[in-house]
Amino acid sequence: MIEVRHLSKHFGRTVAVNDVSFDVSRGEVLGFLGPNGAGKSTTMRILTGYIPPTSGRASVAGIDLVEDSLAVRRRIGYLPESAPLYGDMEVVEFLRFVAEIRGISPGETRERIARMVKRCGLDSVIGRSIHHLSKGYRQRVGIAQAMIHDPDLLILDEPTSGLDPNQIIEIRELIRELGREKTVILSTHILPEVSATCDRVLIIDEGAIVASGSPQELSASHGSGEGVTITVRSSDPAGCGDLLRAAPFVSEVSVADGSADGLVSIEIFGTEQSGLGEEVFRFAVANNWTLAELRTEKASLEDVFRSLTRKEASVE
Amino acid sequence: MNNIWTILRKEFRSYFDSPVAYIYITFFLVLSSWLFMRGFFLVGQASMRGFFGILPWLLLFFVPAVTMRLWAEEKKLGTIELLMTLPVRDHEVVLGKFLASFFFLVVTMALSFSIPLMTALLGNPDAGPVLGGYFGAVLLGAAYLAIGLFVSSLTENQIIAFIIAVTLTFLLFIVGEEFVVYSAPSALVPILKFLGMGAHFDSIGRGVVDSRDVIYYLSVVGFFLYLNVRAVESRKWK
Ligand SMILES: Nc1ncnc2c1ncn2[C@@H]1O[C@H](COP(=O)(O)OP(=O)(O)OP(=O)(O)O)[C@@H](O)[C@H]1O
Ligand SMILES: [Mg+2]
Numbered sequence: 001m002i003e004v005r006h007l008s009k010h011f012g013r014t015v016a017v018n019d020v021s022f023d024v025s026r027g028e029v030l031g032f033l034g035p036n037g038a039g040k041s042t043t044m045r046i047l048t049g050y051i052p053p054t055s056g057r058a059s060v061a062g063i064d065l066v067e068d069s070l071a072v073r074r075r076i077g078y079l080p081e082s083a084p085l086y087g088d089m090e091v092v093e094f095l096r097f098v099a100e101i102r103g104i105s106p107g108e109t110r111e112r113i114a115r116m117v118k119r120c121g122l123d124s125v126i127g128r129s130i131h132h133l134s135k136g137y138r139q140r141v142g143i144a145q146a147m148i149h150d151p152d153l154l155i156l157d158e159p160t161s162g163l164d165p166n167q168i169i170e171i172r173e174l175i176r177e178l179g180r181e182k183t184v185i186l187s188t189h190i191l192p193e194v195s196a197t198c199d200r201v202l203i204i205d206e207g208a209i210v211a212s213g214s215p216q217e218l219s220a221s222h223g224s225g226e227g228v229t230i231t232v233r234s235s236d237p238a239g240c241g242d243l244l245r246a247a248p249f250v251s252e253v254s255v256a257d258g259s260a261d262g263l264v265s266i267e268i269f270g271t272e273q274s275g276l277g278e279e280v281f282r283f284a285v286a287n288n289w290t291l292a293e294l295r296t297e298k299a300s301l302e303d304v305f306r307s308l309t310r311k312e313a314s315v316e
Numbered sequence: 317m318n319n320i321w322t323i324l325r326k327e328f329r330s331y332f333d334s335p336v337a338y339i340y341i342t343f344f345l346v347l348s349s350w351l352f353m354r355g356f357f358l359v360g361q362a363s364m365r366g367f368f369g370i371l372p373w374l375l376l377f378f379v380p381a382v383t384m385r386l387w388a389e390e391k392k393l394g395t396i397e398l399l400m401t402l403p404v405r406d407h408e409v410v411l412g413k414f415l416a417s418f419f420f421l422v423v424t425m426a427l428s429f430s431i432p433l434m435t436a437l438l439g440n441p442d443a444g445p446v447l448g449g450y451f452g453a454v455l456l457g458a459a460y461l462a463i464g465l466f467v468s469s470l471t472e473n474q475i476i477a478f479i480i481a482v483t484l485t486f487l488l489f490i491v492g493e494e495f496v497v498y499s500a501p502s503a504l505v506p507i508l509k510f511l512g513m514g515a516h517f518d519s520i521g522r523g524v525v526d527s528r529d530v531i532y533y534l535s536v537v538g539f540f541l542y543l544n545v546r547a548v549e550s551r552k553w554k
Binding site: 045052070085086097 | 318319322323326330333334393394395397398400401402403404405551552
């Protein structure tokens with residue numbers, strides 16, 4: 001469905017997208033994940049024909065983006081970041097405008113709008129001026145606008161930003177439902193969203209793809225093993241940390257300071273994929289520690305994201 | 317073609333969706349009537365000459381106020397990204413917006429027809445000069461609109477768009493006037509005289525429609541609409 005090859009975009013000296021290549025197959029839901037300024041929106045703008053790439057090429061359904069931008073745009077529904085809409089129009093008037101430009105006949109427009117209203121839950125605001133809508137409803141109107149011509153490919157830039165938790169769940173369900181028949185590319189900062197909606201994830205940092213795969217694959221392959229957090233009663237937290245560091249099954253230890261009533265929380269990362277919890281427990285018993293709590297955590301997508309884009313995070 | 321029509325209708329309607337249109341129209345009518353009446357009672361002559369003499373200066377402020385929003389707001393609110401990723405060609409959007417503002421101008425002009433009607437009743441002047449004058453004013457207005465629309469595409473600030481458009485239009489209007497030409501090197505004089513928008517309006521304002529003046533105004537419109545398309549495309553050059 002989409003073929004992207006060595007795509008780059010420079011803004012003066014800023015390299016917003018740096019030699020990116022990927023494919024998206026029909027019916028796939030692909031998530032762009034990355035910190036602020038990673039180049040997610042820029043990549044989407046190139047795919048929707050808003051700006052051309054500095055170098056490289058991309059095609060949608062076999063049509064080259066630069067050669068026949070109009071034909072590509074006909075096949076795409078796009079929700080730009082933060083859903084810019086014409087505030088002075090009424091919701092229905094706006095949807096009619098988009099439908100008309102999309103070449104939908106007046107007779108069919110009515111039915112399409114009715115379908116979008118139902119699908120995106122717009123019944124209560126259909127006659128209202130877009131100015132007066134809440135952020136979440138604007139976002140929904142933006143999604144309705146993107147789907148009105150029933151495109152094969154939907155590109156949604158942060159579709160759930162600004163929505164309340166109920167709406168987030170509704171929109172995610174909508175995206176999952178759409179993903180059964182359509183190709184969807186979405187971007188997000190929210191990690192659980194990726195696991196909830198995407199078949200595949202591209203983690204983008206500083207314009208380049210740093211990892212790609214299904215959410216499960218990513219947590220498995222890039223996770224730094226298991227993590228265990230223990231809380232012990234100790235007057236010498238640093239000593240406990242040193243003891244642990246010397247243990248063969250441990251790769252990394254961090255001791256939280258500021259222990260309240262003698263309780264110390266220690267985070268431990270193991271060298272093996274599993275069994276760390278038992279090892280730590282035995283170690284604590286052998287050293288006669290009073291164990292108040294022991295918690296095992298699987299490496300999550302969050303850890304993967306943090307470890308791959310940490311440079312960015314530490315600057316902020 | 318259909319897209320131009322769709323955009324034209326959307327933009328035209330959005331003038332009337334806010335009170336702005338009514339303010340513009342009222343302002344234009346009141347001011348032009350007042351200016352006209354003053355001349356009428358002072359000179360005691362029912363002629364449109366005075367009115368058409370003032371019209372270019374009125375339009376100088378009226379037209380940039382009509383066009384300032386058209387691109388600047390799209391840029392400011394980011395709707396330009398939505399619009400330009402729809403399957404429309406850049407020139408279709410430019411033409412749609414231009415024609416919408418043009419029709420708005422024509423509507424306003426048509427409303428100000430109350431003035432020549434009144435003069436016709438009072439003094440019975442020739443219909444020719446009045447029609448010629450209006451024709452010229454529409455052409456001049458179209459040239460102003462094209463300039464204003466182009467300027468609006470250069471900024472996301474409507475006020476700046478307004479100020480720059482007034483300035484640029486003013487400069488283009490006076491560039492052929494005697495006091496400008498006077499200090500210019502003699503080789504440039506015919507060129508300046510030809511480029512000045514004011515000189516071309518003088519004869520039309522008297523009711524004499526010369527095809528060279530018409531072609532001149534249409535060229536100005538074409539030139540600035542072309543620049544406008546290039547400016548919209550310029551997002552692709554970075
Ligand atoms: N029109 C532009 N002119 C100059 N620089 C730009 C332009 N658009 C984007 N950039 C730069 O390109 C980089 C990538 O921006 P982009 O908007 O694609 O990031 P993003 O991943 O969408 O970030 P966010 O998560 O904050 O939306 C940033 O450094 C940004 O400053
Ligand atoms: Mg973005």
